[in-house]
Amino acid sequence: MSATSGVAAAAGPGDRLxxxxxxxxxxxxxxxxxxxxxxxxxxxxEAVEDQLAEANLALQTTQKRLTEELTEAANYIFSILPEPRxxxxxxxxxxxxxxxxxxxxxxxxxxxADHMAFYLLDVCxxxxxxxxxxxxxxxxxxxxALPNTDFRDPGAVLSALNDAFPMERQHNMYFTIWYxxxxxxxxxLRYASGGHPPSVLRRADGSVLTLSTPGIAIGMMxxxxxRAAECTVGAGDRLHLxxxxxxxxxxxPGQMLAFQDFVDRLARSETPGEVLDWVRGLNGPxxxxxxxxxxxxxx
Amino acid sequence: xxxxxxxxxxGALVLKPSRRIDSSSAKAFEDDAAALLDKGPKKVxxxxxxxxxxxxxxxxxILTTAKKAKAAGGGxxxxxxxNNVKEVLAVSxxxxxxxxxxxxxxxxxxxx
Numbered sequence: 001m002s003a004t005s006g007v008a009a010a011a012g013p014g015d016r017l018x019x020x021x022x023x024x025x026x027x028x029x030x031x032x033x034x035x036x037x038x039x040x041x042x043x044x045x046e047a048v049e050d051q052l053a054e055a056n057l058a059l060q061t062t063q064k065r066l067t068e069e070l071t072e073a074a075n076y077i078f079s080i081l082p083e084p085r086x087x088x089x090x091x092x093x094x095x096x097x098x099x100x101x102x103x104x105x106x107x108x109x110x111x112x113a114d115h116m117a118f119y120l121l122d123v124c125x126x127x128x129x130x131x132x133x134x135x136x137x138x139x140x141x142x143x144x145a146l147p148n149t150d151f152r153d154p155g156a157v158l159s160a161l162n163d164a165f166p167m168e169r170q171h172n173m174y175f176t177i178w179y180x181x182x183x184x185x186x187x188x189l190r191y192a193s194g195g196h197p198p199s200v201l202r203r204a205d206g207s208v209l210t211l212s213t214p215g216i217a218i219g220m221m222x223x224x225x226x227r228a229a230e231c232t233v234g235a236g237d238r239l240h241l242x243x244x245x246x247x248x249x250x251x252x253p254g255q256m257l258a259f260q261d262f263v264d265r266l267a268r269s270e271t272p273g274e275v276l277d278w279v280r281g282l283n284g285p286x287x288x289x290x291x292x293x294x295x296x297x298x299x
Numbered sequence: 300x301x302x303x304x305x306x307x308x309x310g311a312l313v314l315k316p317s318r319r320i321d322s323s324s325a326k327a328f329e330d331d332a333a334a335l336l337d338k339g340p341k342k343v344x345x346x347x348x349x350x351x352x353x354x355x356x357x358x359x360x361i362l363t364t365a366k367k368a369k370a371a372g373g374g375x376x377x378x379x380x381x382n383n384v385k386e387v388l389a390v391s392x393x394x395x396x397x398x399x400x401x402x403x404x405x406x407x408x409x410x411x
Binding site: 124125172176194195196197198212214215216217220221244248254256258259289290 | 318319322351352354355356359362363383386390391392393395396
């Protein structure tokens with residue numbers, strides 16, 4: 001270094017100026033190069049941005065279409081749910097899927113002049129697959145589309161459903177169900193359940209009964225036989241059909257709501273909305289973990 | 300490598316799930332149980348001593364494990380369930396289908 005300094009120091013002022021000018025020209029050239037590179041980068045960035053915007057638009061269009069289709073499917077499910085009844089027995093219900101489409105559905109209809117059926121079912125899981133099986137099963141019940149089955153006999157209905165919907169042929173899906181039949185002339189309520197939470201009967205005198213029969217979910221195991229049980233209902237009695245999503249909430253971290261506590265609150269309720277508000281209060285903010293469905297029948 | 304607590308007692312595979320089988324842990328239980336069953340045992344006991352909660356997703360994987368054991372010529376049963384777990388097993392009808400036992404030893408002899 002010291003040798004070079006010695007040479008520069010030995011040169012005249014004209015030489016030093018020429019050297020500085022040459023250096024300046026080289027720096028300018030470098031700057032021009034950098035400017036060009038900068039421009040190119042900006043242009044490339046803009047092109048990438050354009051591509052991203054296009055992809056984003058395509059994604060939005062697809063998402064909008066999917067959302068519309070899911071909404072359409074949800075509309076169909078709600079359209080096949082029955083209107084609340086204002087004549088005796090009066091019905092009131094609430095169905096709140098945890099995602100756009102749920103696996104819960106229910107219904108009620110007159111089988112003949114003297115018999116009326118009430119049912120609520122819950123397909124394992126949520127989403128499109130569960131919803132498809134749910135509406136299929138509900139349509140089978142509504143249209144009495146099971147061979148050689150007396151739809152006034154809940155045990156026969158569940159056995160026939162079990163034969164018709166084995167999980168191995170339903171994409172490994174199965175469903176729980178509560179199915180009851182009221183004989184209007186006698187007030188006898190016959191019912192059967194498959195893997196489903198008991199229905200809650202609150203008598204006019206204030207006593208509370210839980211109604212269920214032993215039996216596993218429909219489609220879990222072949223050749224199961226389901227049997228009905230019965231009780232008598234009278235004017236002023238209320239029957240509540242529920243899915244497990246109505247009470248499977250945590251009251252504190254790791255602590256699930258006890259079924260008996262739910263039954264006590266449900267039995268006191270006047271409307272499904274009141275029960276939903278109570279459960280939501282326990283669950284805390286955010287969506288409920290499972291489909292919430294509740295059907296009230298007042299005799 | 301499985302994270303599911305298990306041991307083999309008198310040729311029966313005893314599975315001891317901890318705390319909860321719910322939608323977030325069910326898949327792991329199912330996969331672990333399937334991997335353990337692939338090693339040969341045909342009889343399965345679910346030792347529910349440490350189980351606080353089982354959801355419908357949990358019932359589903361008990362069922363798939365039971366079907367796998369049955370297909371191999373064996374079976375599945377359940378031991379030492381706490382009251383709230385027993386309640387869920389009763390509502391689902393699993394108590395009648397698989398049986399509930401007060402001890403693992405009783406459960407194993409029930410499968411014999």
